[in-house]
Amino acid sequence: MGLVQEVLEIVKKRNPNEPEFLQAVTEVLESIEPAVQRNKKYRDGKILERLVEPERIIQFRVPWVDDKGRIQVNRGFRIQMNSAIGPYKGGLRFHPTVNASILKFLAFEQVFKNSLTTLPMGGGKGGADFDPKAKSDNEVMRFCQSFMTELFRHVGPHTDVPAGDIGVGRREIGYLFGQYKRLANEFTGVLTGKARNWGGSLMRPEATGYGAVYFAQEMLKTRNETIEGKICTVSGAGNAAQFTVEKLIECGAKVLTMSDSGGLIYDKNGITEEKLAWIQSVKNVRRGRIKEYVKKFKGAKYVEGRRPWNIKCDCAFPCATQNEITGEDARKLVENGCYLVSEAANMPTVPAGVDLFLERKILFGPGKAANAGGVAVSGLEMSQNSMRLPWPREEVDSRLRHIMSTIHKNAWGTAAEYGHPGNLVVGANIAGFVKVADAMLDQGVV
Ligand code: NDP
Numbered sequence: 001m002g003l004v005q006e007v008l009e010i011v012k013k014r015n016p017n018e019p020e021f022l023q024a025v026t027e028v029l030e031s032i033e034p035a036v037q038r039n040k041k042y043r044d045g046k047i048l049e050r051l052v053e054p055e056r057i058i059q060f061r062v063p064w065v066d067d068k069g070r071i072q073v074n075r076g077f078r079i080q081m082n083s084a085i086g087p088y089k090g091g092l093r094f095h096p097t098v099n100a101s102i103l104k105f106l107a108f109e110q111v112f113k114n115s116l117t118t119l120p121m122g123g124g125k126g127g128a129d130f131d132p133k134a135k136s137d138n139e140v141m142r143f144c145q146s147f148m149t150e151l152f153r154h155v156g157p158h159t160d161v162p163a164g165d166i167g168v169g170r171r172e173i174g175y176l177f178g179q180y181k182r183l184a185n186e187f188t189g190v191l192t193g194k195a196r197n198w199g200g201s202l203m204r205p206e207a208t209g210y211g212a213v214y215f216a217q218e219m220l221k222t223r224n225e226t227i228e229g230k231i232c233t234v235s236g237a238g239n240a241a242q243f244t245v246e247k248l249i250e251c252g253a254k255v256l257t258m259s260d261s262g263g264l265i266y267d268k269n270g271i272t273e274e275k276l277a278w279i280q281s282v283k284n285v286r287r288g289r290i291k292e293y294v295k296k297f298k299g300a301k302y303v304e305g306r307r308p309w310n311i312k313c314d315c316a317f318p319c320a321t322q323n324e325i326t327g328e329d330a331r332k333l334v335e336n337g338c339y340l341v342s343e344a345a346n347m348p349t350v351p352a353g354v355d356l357f358l359e360r361k362i363l364f365g366p367g368k369a370a371n372a373g374g375v376a377v378s379g380l381e382m383s384q385n386s387m388r389l390p391w392p393r394e395e396v397d398s399r400l401r402h403i404m405s406t407i408h409k410n411a412w413g414t415a416a417e418y419g420h421p422g423n424l425v426v427g428a429n430i431a432g433f434v435k436v437a438d439a440m441l442d443q444g445v446v
Helices: 003-014 019-038 040-044 047-051 100-116 137-154 170-184 204-221 239-250 273-286 290-296 327-335 351-359 372-387 393-417 424-442
Strands: 056-065 071-082 088-094 123-128 160-163 231-234 257-260 263-267 300-304 315-317 340-342 363-365
Touching: 003 019, 003 047, 019 040, 019 047, 019 100, 019 351, 019 424, 040 047, 040 424, 047 424, 056 100, 056 137, 071 088, 071 100, 071 137, 071 160, 088 100, 088 170, 088 372, 100 123, 100 372, 100 393, 100 424, 123 137, 123 160, 137 170, 160 372, 204 239, 204 315, 204 340, 204 363, 204 372, 204 393, 231 239, 239 273, 239 315, 257 290, 263 290, 273 290, 290 300, 327 351, 351 363, 363 424, 372 393, 393 424
Parallel strands: 088 123, 088 160, 231 257, 231 315, 315 340, 340 363
Antiparallel strands: 056 071, 071 123, 257 263, 263 300
16 A cells, blocks of 8 residues: 555544545645655655644634523634644634534645745634524624634634634624734734724735636636636635626626525626625625525526536636535536636535546646635735734735736646646645645654
């Protein structure tokens, strides 16, 4: 048995019933095998064995009182995966499906993604099985305060700097920060995704979506094409999706779809700036459902429980959640002529789908590269907090563009160097891995 298979066996044994974690580890380890083969130092240093074991897992009870005076109990987590190149960094997810497997997969991916950004950030992820949907602002605040009452002792600007993810946006970051500040008695950059007027960075809300489009532009450049005029499908209607759509419209692409966990809207006339502004107010202010779109805009269709992958397009931007593109969806996309997939979500494509995209040589940007813009601008928020100096929007945007282009260049070059030209899965995984692995070797057995 080869080393990678041996390590995967250990991971399976140590982490039973954690399919998402195993899926992420398998994908990464199999693709970095050439780098491990080429470098005895990684084998001798037991780098793979160490990488798959989180440095620390924190799990805690989150008790809170709802508006009716009833006590509720949720489960909170923080996975501190790897701090070889910087403080742990990665989002918090509040969603009923949250469990150790999902957060460990996300934390594992985050290690490589953060390494690719060129910024000094280790990898972590956290969250709770709390559903902010249909909760009042006061309930969300009480939950966030209880969550932070435990988390605060494990995080800090030089230790671990969480941000948002599914179910954690500007409102939640505000409540979490307020409670941290009260407990720690200091105003510090312990969370990113803060509002602009109290330490947030301009462009952080936009960063994940804009970054996924910038990454798509870099992929298209390799074929001397631009995004202008392309027919695009987008899933999700949250942070990543909204700003992916905004940037696509700005670049002259036509966006046909968005979705939420209820279903899909399909607008054959294209989602315009005005329509997007309306979606943003429904989702961010009223916290309503995407299906309301078809009542407001004639000619659009709503399909309950569906995702957009059977709709003909040039480019697809999955922006909702993990494993949302099945093998069958991938086949439909390719059959219908889709030749670019830029993953704004984390691990949205199942392994069979990724294999198909690579085999058919479509332009495929894996999440850890294509959606790294979010954490990259979080890193820039940390820099601005340390300097106590906010940068103008143009400066952050130009740094974001530069980082996305560097990630593409690095992944593209690494893929070629290891004999897989054009395969950005191999390229991103190896490029992210080598930096972390070398840092781990430098720092000894810790
Ligand atoms: P949001 O909570 O803002 O939005 C998530 C969207 O996806 C919502 O429209 C939600 O629907 C939908 N969704 C969530 N779960 C499911 C599901 N199981 N099935 C169908 N639809 C679902 O989250 P983000 O936009 O922040 O995150 C989306 C993806 O992007 C995630 O994979 C996240 O990890 C990734 N990402 C986010 C970053 C960020 O900066 N925010 C950075 C990098 C990656 P509904 O409204 O019904 O809940």
